[in-house]
Amino acid sequence: MKILLLEDNKKLNETIKKRLKLKGYTVEAYMDGAEVYEKITDGYSCFILDINVPNIDGIKILKRIREFYETIPVIIISASVELDVIKESYDFGCNDYLKKPFFIDELEIKIEKLCNIQDDYLHFDKDCYFDYKSSTVVIDKQEHRLTKKERLLMNLFLTKKNQVLSYESIENYVWEGSFASLESIRSLIRRLRKVLQRDYIQTVVDTGYIFKVETS
Incomplete structure (x- = not known):
């Protein structure tokens, strides 16, 4: 952070x-x-x-x-x-x-x-969570290590669950103020979707993305 x-x-x-x-x-x-x-x-x-x-x-x-x-x-x-x-x-x-x-x-x-980081684990589904310190996503007991940008994107999504995030917001947070093309953002989204294996990340046409999860 x-x-x-x-x-x-x-x-x-x-x-x-x-x-x-x-x-x-x-x-x-x-x-x-x-x-x-x-x-x-x-x-x-x-x-x-x-x-x-x-x-x-x-x-x-x-x-x-x-x-x-x-x-x-x-x-x-x-x-x-x-x-x-x-x-x-x-x-x-x-x-x-x-x-x-x-x-x-x-x-x-x-x-x-x-910043909603009281502990190391950010849960987003049953038996699914993100371990911030180790940059690992655990899905049904299977660990998937993330790159730095994947980790930053995952943290952004989980602190803004069920909220629409614009391309600009993702660029500012994940690229830490540096320029990122739309294709770079889309490529990162594709990689993270592959890790997550489920349809948590949904596209908001011409705007950005939303991380959809059930709320208790």
């Missing part, structure tokens, strides 16, 4: 980045809001934003993120205790607000909760 961190306190920035990398996340850390403003669509799964940073503040970046993505988690970290600031953060779509100082463990818990 790729996380963007914006924090202008160098020591805290480095501490958060180090801890999250130990958890297995890919972390791109910045100290200047202007740098982040142009990187919002680079395929992140989670944003961690300080408010009071140089050039462009975290609230403006939050508003910009929500112009592109309605559901990607955004966590605000700030020393501000002003109710107006906290309210503004939620009004513009932050998912959680963490007041400084805080324990890094608190931030890790919030990331895991918001």
